[in-house]
Amino acid sequence: MKLTKVLMCAAVAGAMSFAAGNASAFPLKLTAVSGTLTVTSNYNTLAENGAKFVTTSFNMKQIMTIITNQVRLSSGTNPPAGSYVVYDPYLNTTYLTNSSGFRYFLGGIVSFSVSDVATTYHGNNNGGSENDKCLLSLTIAGNGPDGFFYVAIINGQGTINASYNSNADKATVTVSGNGAGFGESKNSQSGVAKGSFTFKGTGSPEWGGPYSIYWWNVID
Amino acid sequence: MLLLSALLILGGAFVLKQHLANVPQPAPETSTPAAVPASNILTTSAPPSVPVAAAPIPAPPVPTNNLTPEQQEDAIDSETDRLQQWSASDNPADLANILADLNNPEKEIREAAIEAAKQFGSAKAIPALKAAANNTDDTGEKIAFLEAADFLSLPGMDFNEPAPPRTPEQIQADEQEQARRKARRDAKMQSTNPNPNSQASPDQNSPAGSHP
8 A cells, every 4th residue: 555545545534534524625515316215025935926126216305204214213313404414525435414513523424435436637737527437335224214224226337527726726526337236125135225316516626636646556 | 545544554464563572472381390399399299290200390599600619518518407497397397498408409418408308207108208219319328218208117216115014923024034145135235346345235125124
């Protein structure tokens, strides 16, 4: 592991110890997620009764219902209305947060990772633009208000599109992907999730130049 | 006398011709069908005289060519931000705004409108999505419109479905099954997510215990 990676991992670990106190200046907000869960509810009765899988759709509203309900169950308090999910590329973790300073670490409920990035970057004196292909993984798991457990894992290929204005010290990053993985709906015994998602962020990033280089040096 | 009468008739005919020449002519009919407000697509109960798929939907104001590229990009960003806000609501008026953007001249806005329609989550968007699919020659976009329509035709997650009553034996068996399922789920999550910060899934609650 490169020295920079070691140092940054230590920095990340140190930052994590501050819990949610020190967040990135560049959170990527989960702006969209949608997909389907196709499941078998119970394998134990298949031999006698036959089987037919069940497919249901989900979108951001339903996923946020699960996430906020699970946060309520885990923390004992209701998250504020209007809360949203962010991925923090600096701390490499996910939070439920809002514009008033609420923040709740979503470990075990929502996790996101980027792996293996192929980058195209065009830089100039004023910044640059970036278009990457990458592998992404998004996992969402929790109890719904109905008491049943839900899981959607979306592993697949995605894109990172970014632009950076060095004069304004402002970057805009959009990470989107689609794919499939394990799925669970209403305590089903086995199933498949399929879906897509988008994270977006604008602000002053902790890195200079392309996000892919930051990812390569720090997160990978 | 005869000559005077002839002159009067000729003069009257000349005046009448001049008058007719100055009357405004009706505008020629155009082949463009009348625009249908987006809200009609949502509320109409009787089928229109023309197929819904052929009904054009008026596009909202869009960035013009007079804008600089930066201004145009800002305008697109503003509209996609509005689409995201509309998608989070349950207000039918917001759905009408989303559906209007399905026919926006800017492809980026149309793509955002498709996503917004999925996030809004109403099957009422299906006819407009199918109509938009019929109105484009872009194969990729046509597929995106139809996939969104298919998505909205599926039943969504229903958290109001009551859990069936269970006997004490069933509760005990379910608890054992839940433990087995959690171990299996955690294995799936660990194997598919290399994020070192990811944790085990939350504990599964009994249906009765997790109701608010």
